[in-house]
Amino acid sequence: MSTQPQDAETEQPAEEAEEAEPESEHQQRRMAEKARRAEERARTREKRDRVAEDEETYHLRVFRYDPDVDGKGDPYFDDFHVPYEQGMTVLDALIYARDHYDPSLTFRHSCQQAVCGSDAMFVNGRQTLCCKTQLNELDEPVRIEPLPHQEVVKDLVVDMEHFYDQMEAVEPYFQAIDTPEVEDLEEQRQSRENREKIKMSTRCIWCAACMSSCNIAAGDNQYLGPAAINKAYRFAMDEREEDEVKEHRMNVLADEHGVWRCQTQFSCTEVCPKDIPLTEHIQELKREAVKESLKFW
Amino acid sequence: MSQSYDRGAVEDFGRWTEFSAGMWAWILHKFTGWVLVGYLFTHIAVLSSAMQGGAVYTETIQTLEGLFVVRVMEVGLLAAAVFHILNGIRLLMVDLGIGLEAQDRSFYASLVITGAIVVASVPTFLSGLGGGA
Ligand code: SF4
Ligand code: FES
Numbered sequence: 001m002s003t004q005p006q007d008a009e010t011e012q013p014a015e016e017a018e019e020a021e022p023e024s025e026h027q028q029r030r031m032a033e034k035a036r037r038a039e040e041r042a043r044t045r046e047k048r049d050r051v052a053e054d055e056e057t058y059h060l061r062v063f064r065y066d067p068d069v070d071g072k073g074d075p076y077f078d079d080f081h082v083p084y085e086q087g088m089t090v091l092d093a094l095i096y097a098r099d100h101y102d103p104s105l106t107f108r109h110s111c112q113q114a115v116c117g118s119d120a121m122f123v124n125g126r127q128t129l130c131c132k133t134q135l136n137e138l139d140e141p142v143r144i145e146p147l148p149h150q151e152v153v154k155d156l157v158v159d160m161e162h163f164y165d166q167m168e169a170v171e172p173y174f175q176a177i178d179t180p181e182v183e184d185l186e187e188q189r190q191s192r193e194n195r196e197k198i199k200m201s202t203r204c205i206w207c208a209a210c211m212s213s214c215n216i217a218a219g220d221n222q223y224l225g226p227a228a229i230n231k232a233y234r235f236a237m238d239e240r241e242e243d244e245v246k247e248h249r250m251n252v253l254a255d256e257h258g259v260w261r262c263q264t265q266f267s268c269t270e271v272c273p274k275d276i277p278l279t280e281h282i283q284e285l286k287r288e289a290v291k292e293s294l295k296f297w
Numbered sequence: 298m299s300q301s302y303d304r305g306a307v308e309d310f311g312r313w314t315e316f317s318a319g320m321w322a323w324i325l326h327k328f329t330g331w332v333l334v335g336y337l338f339t340h341i342a343v344l345s346s347a348m349q350g351g352a353v354y355t356e357t358i359q360t361l362e363g364l365f366v367v368r369v370m371e372v373g374l375l376a377a378a379v380f381h382i383l384n385g386i387r388l389l390m391v392d393l394g395i396g397l398e399a400q401d402r403s404f405y406a407s408l409v410i411t412g413a414i415v416v417a418s419v420p421t422f423l424s425g426l427g428g429g430a
Contacts, residue, residue: 152303263323264391266320266400
């Protein structure tokens with residue numbers, strides 16, 4: 001099993017200690033809130049574990065669709081009863097179902113540790129990373145569907161092309177004009193404060209959970225979406241990029257389908273498996289965009 | 298990838314039980330906004346009865362205020378207005394980047410305060426019913 005609860009518990013304090021340094025008070029409060037929620041989840045987990053001992057199987061209802069097979073061209077749901085083991089994630093359960101019951105069950109996954117971002121799915125009505133979601137936190141039957149608002153290719157696999165296009169639209173790479181000469185091999189240093197500022201925004205794993213949860217993105221296909229805007233934030237706020245570059249970035253962001261589309265529903269922030277304060281970043285960029293346009297009046 | 302399936306708006310209103318606080322705030326803000334716009338027009342319509350003279354206006358108002366539905370709708374209007382104001386303040390805070398981590402709690406607070414004000418207003422709005430305003 002990939003994410004044993006014990007691991008999760010030992011990991012957490014370490015992470016907190018690292019994060020406790022020059023954090024803004026704001027961020028601390030947010031993390032406290034997260035910790036509280038995690039605790040709550042741990043409690044439910046414990047309770048469920050006791051129940052699960054006699055229950056032993058978990059009931060999954062999995063979305064199926066396969067245009068290439070007769071009779072599977074119309075989406076339907078399959079039921080799987082997966083034997084439960086302590087620490088089992090939704091992804092583990094899917095893998096079990098595929099390996100033991102139906103090898104044709106298709107879904108993306110790779111790292112099994114919330115790093116690769118390939119297994120975001122719609123579990124019990126919420127976008128989530130399957131490898132980061134404990135089975136026993138969920139109500140049965142556990143309904144597993146592909147990410148909404150993206151075309152389904154097969155079973156739980158969705159077409160990510162559009163998401164990647166949006167990510168690329170914001171030029172997600174460092175573009176300082178004035179880079180040090182290659183010969184001096186000089187480092188381009190960033191201040192600690194600046195690094196802290198963009199820290200959270202660097203954590204994106206391109207899972208598209210946020211984009212899928214956003215109903216503005218669902219209605220406006222050209223909207224950059226939370227992940228792309230967050231990506232842009234990561235570079236626009238980087239002090240090592242010159243003003244001209246930032247201006248160029250702001251032009252992209254302040255476009256009709258850019259930051260102004262966000263209506264602060266907080267759906268993205270709610271689902272992001274990496275706890276990136278997406279709405280906050282979008283709002284900050286909105287303020288930047290206002291400042292930027294006032295300058296030229 | 299010969300073919301793919303468009304599931305359309307999966308998260309439609311049928312999933313309202315799964316909506317989060319921010320989503321509800323958004324929906325209610327839109328809804329109360331439209332209610333207020335709608336009220337503006339009826340408000341102008343009622344006021345413009347004064348163009349036909351003070352007596353007509355007084356009579357219109359008295360008839361309307363004598364109706365129970367109108368009183369109930371007034372309470373509803375107050376609820377819409379108060380919520381829209383409070384959530385408007387919340388959104389202003391969000392726009393200024395203040396207290397974003399408490400956005401769900403501030404939404405619940407708007408709801409509770411709206412509820413309290415509305416309940417407190419009921420006696421005022423329903424008083425004198427039947428006995429002339
Ligand atoms: S911002 Fe969060 S939810 Fe969106 S793609 Fe990145 S990791 Fe996934
Ligand atoms: S399998 Fe890599 S993020 Fe879940």
